[in-house]
Structures are given as C-alpha cells and as structure tokens.
Amino acid sequence: MIEEKGILFILSGPSGVGKGTVRKELFDRKTDLKYSISMTTRDIRPGEKDGVDYFYKSKEEFESLIKQNKLLEYAQFVNNYYGTPREYVEKTLAEGYDVFLEIEVQGALQVKKNFPEGVFIFLFPPSLEELKNRIVNRGTESEELILNRLKEARKEIELMDAYDYVVVNDDIDHAVTKIQSIIQSEHCKRERIAKQYKKILEDDIL
Amino acid sequence: MIEEKGILFILSGPSGVGKGTVRKELFDRKTDLKYSISMTTRDIRPGEKDGVDYFYKSKEEFESLIKQNKLLEYAQFVNNYYGTPREYVEKTLAEGYDVFLEIEVQGALQVKKNFPEGVFIFLFPPSLEELKNRIVNRGTESEELILNRLKEARKEIELMDAYDYVVVNDDIDHAVTKIQSIIQSEHCKRERIAKQYKKILEDDIL
Numbered sequence: 001m002i003e004e005k006g007i008l009f010i011l012s013g014p015s016g017v018g019k020g021t022v023r024k025e026l027f028d029r030k031t032d033l034k035y036s037i038s039m040t041t042r043d044i045r046p047g048e049k050d051g052v053d054y055f056y057k058s059k060e061e062f063e064s065l066i067k068q069n070k071l072l073e074y075a076q077f078v079n080n081y082y083g084t085p086r087e088y089v090e091k092t093l094a095e096g097y098d099v100f101l102e103i104e105v106q107g108a109l110q111v112k113k114n115f116p117e118g119v120f121i122f123l124f125p126p127s128l129e130e131l132k133n134r135i136v137n138r139g140t141e142s143e144e145l146i147l148n149r150l151k152e153a154r155k156e157i158e159l160m161d162a163y164d165y166v167v168v169n170d171d172i173d174h175a176v177t178k179i180q181s182i183i184q185s186e187h188c189k190r191e192r193i194a195k196q197y198k199k200i201l202e203d204d205i206l
Numbered sequence: 207m208i209e210e211k212g213i214l215f216i217l218s219g220p221s222g223v224g225k226g227t228v229r230k231e232l233f234d235r236k237t238d239l240k241y242s243i244s245m246t247t248r249d250i251r252p253g254e255k256d257g258v259d260y261f262y263k264s265k266e267e268f269e270s271l272i273k274q275n276k277l278l279e280y281a282q283f284v285n286n287y288y289g290t291p292r293e294y295v296e297k298t299l300a301e302g303y304d305v306f307l308e309i310e311v312q313g314a315l316q317v318k319k320n321f322p323e324g325v326f327i328f329l330f331p332p333s334l335e336e337l338k339n340r341i342v343n344r345g346t347e348s349e350e351l352i353l354n355r356l357k358e359a360r361k362e363i364e365l366m367d368a369y370d371y372v373v374v375n376d377d378i379d380h381a382v383t384k385i386q387s388i389i390q391s392e393h394c395k396r397e398r399i400a401k402q403y404k405k406i407l408e409d410d411i412l
Contacts, residue, residue: 184387188371
C-alpha cells in the first residue's frame with residue numbers, strides 16, 4: 001500500500017571505536033539491510049567477485065567518475081582509489097532497500113556533502129581511556145602511533161556536530177539495538193512519509 | 207556518567223485509531239516511562255487519589271493556572287476543565303524520566319505550541335475503511351455520528367504536518383515496537399546529547 005524508498009545510513013566514528021564489530025553484528029541481525037559496495041582501482045584478488053566485494057575499475061575510469069561527481073566519497077591509499085559509487089546507492093534505495101555504509105570520519109563528511117539526506121550515526125567511545133585501551137590491545141602499534149591515533153580521535157569527536165545521532169559503544173548489543181531503533185524510527189519520520197500516507201484521504205468512502 | 211533529561215512524548219491521532227490500546231500495551235512493556243497526570247476540576251471519585259489519577263483543583267485554581275500559562279493544554283467537558291499541568295511534566299523530565307501523553311489532536315496542537323521540544327507521534331489508521339469499521343464496531347453510535355467522526359478524522363489527518371513521526375496502527379505489536387524505537391532513537395539524537403558527550407574530551411589522558 002505505502003511505497004517507501006530506502007534510507008542511506010552512515011555509521012562512522014574515530015578509529016578504534018568498534019565500527020566494524022558493530023556493523024557485523026547489525027548485519028547478523030538485520031538481513032534486509034544492503035551493504036554499500038565500494039569501488040576500487042586495486043586488482044581483483046582470487047575469490048573476489050566484481051559487484052560483490054568491490055566494483056573494480058581502472059584508474060582512468062575512477063578519475064572520470066570523480067570528475068563527474070559520481071562518487072559519494074573517495075580516498076587514495078597506497079596508489080589505489082577506494083570510493084562509494086552514487087549509482088549503486090541510489091539504485092538500491094529506489095528498490096526500497098536501506099543501504100548501510102561504515103566509514104571513517106573524513107569519508108562520512110564527504111558523504112554528508114554529497115548526500116545530505118543520509119542519516120549519519122556517530123559511534124562514540126565510552127571514554128578516551130577505553131578508546132586508548134582498545135587501540136593498545138590491538139597490539140600492533142607503537143606508543144607514538146597510539147598517541148597520534150588518540151589525538152586524531154579527539155579531533156574526530158569534535159566533528160560530531162555534522163551527525164544526526166550519537167551511539168555510545170559501551171556494549172555491542174546495546175549499540176546495535178540502538179542503531180536498529182534509529183533505522184526503524186527514521187522510517188516513521190513524518191516528513192518522509194506524510195505525503196504517501198495522506199493518499200488514504202483519497203479513499204472514496206465518505 | 208552522562209546525565210540526561212527525560213523527553214516528553216505525545217501520542218495523538220484521530221478518534222477510533224486505537225491510541226488508548228497502544229498506550230496501554232506500551233506501558234505494559236516499558237515501565238520506566240511516566241504517564242502524564244492530568245489536572246481536573248471534576249470531583250474526586252471513591253478509590254481515586256490526588257496526584258495519582260488526577261490533580262484535583264477548584265474551578266478558580268484551574269482558571270488561575272490557565273491565565274499563568276501553567277497548562278500545556280486544556281479543554282472543557284460537561285462543565286469541568288481537564289488539562290496537562292506543565293509543572294508535573296517539567297519536574298518529571300528534570301528527574302530524568304520520559305513522560306508520555308496520550309491525547310486528542312486538538313490538545314496535541316496546544317502542547318506543540320506550549321512545549322515545542324516535545325516529540326509528537328501521530329497514530330495513523332491503516333485505512334479510512336478500517337477506521338470506519340473500528341468506530342462502527344464500538345456499536346454505540348448512530349450512522350450520522352459515525353459519519354461526523356469520520357469527517358473529523360479526515361480533518362485531523364490533515365493536521366499531521368505538525369508531528370515528528372507517523373506510526374500506522376495496522377497491528378498493535380508493530381505500532382508499539384515502532385514507538386519504542388522512536389523513544390530509544392530520540393535519546394540518541396546528536397543535538398540532545400553532543401554537549402554532554404563532548405565532556406569526555408576533557409579527560410586528561412593525552
């Protein structure tokens with residue numbers, strides 16, 4: 001009866017906050033959500049599939065898409081481009097699916113600029129102390145790198161004002177339940193649905 | 207760690223849509239929610255308690271509160287006033303509890319004027335046909351009264367634009383779950399909580 005477009009949800013937050021773990025648990029629970037497939041210029045690896053793991057493009061193709069503003073965000077790592085193609089997101093939303101994007105803060109700010117109608121969720125550490133512990137416990141980084149990442153995290157937390165929601169990741173289950181609530185309640189927002197709902201007033205029963 | 211004020215939620219919608227049933231089920235599930243206690247000038251009845259069922263006031267007291275704008279909304283029925291005292295709502299919110307108000311559309315619009323920071327939820331009938339069936343099935347009203355109530359309902363649906371959320375009452379369980387999601391997600395709204403959350407940046411660990 002009510003036709004609804006999907007919504008683009010963007011999960012972001014400082015590194016070490018647990019975005020990947022939260023996203024994984026969310027997808028384990030909520031299977032009707034579509035994960036945004038990234039585009040890359042890196043070579044396809046054995047076992048990967050074009051349009052499943054990534055959309056694989058040449059450097060020239062990627063740069064042409066950048067010029068045409070066909071990426072919601074992109075970045076360059078180790079000589080390769082990675083980005084979020086607008087077309088896949090818009091097609092999937094038009095089919096009525098919600099799309100979920102888990103991304104670093106800088107990328108999220110680019111998406112905000114290019115797709116302001118997205119719903120931006122900031123995953124927040126329970127404390128800076130705890131964030132430090134999590135980075136330290138990965139065990140792969142020097143004291144200096146850890147300090148740099150914490151300084152970076154502070155700066156990123158200050159960018160929180162661009163976001164619609166803030167979810168504390170004090171507990172994976174709580175955080176994922178809150179994100180599920182955000183997804184459900186966004187579909188109840190009056191400005192999204194009032195127009196379609198008012199169509200029932202055209203029912204010819206009076 | 208994070209101190210949070212409560213939020214005032216207002217559930218409204220056309221008569222016959224099932225506001226009372228939804229509110230009852232919500233309170234059965236969610237016991238930390240406080241129901242807004244109304245004020246009235248009607249006599250206290252056996253078994254009722256002041257400050258539990260209603261706040262009981264004289265006509266003069268009530269009219270004095272109206273003049274001082276101390277009611278979020280009020281109406282007169284059969285020579286008695288009924289209204290929502292601002293003080294009780296604000297005290298309960300300050301204690302950190304969410305307050306829930308279930309009310310007719312006209313009353314909700316008054317609350318919107320006096321307390322715009324409330325979260326307004328419009329309960330929507332699955333169809334006008336279904337709304338008619340529900341009113342008819344109460345079995346207490348004449349054909350003419352039913353027609354009037356349906357016309358009223360149409361007008362009320364057109365007032366939907368003052369609301370933040372729209373929830374279809376196609377199924378009590380679904381509707382209540384959506385309202386619970388709205389309550390939870392509103393507590394994650396960045397503009398409500400960013401200021402307190404940024405306090406963790408004052409942690410002296412860097």
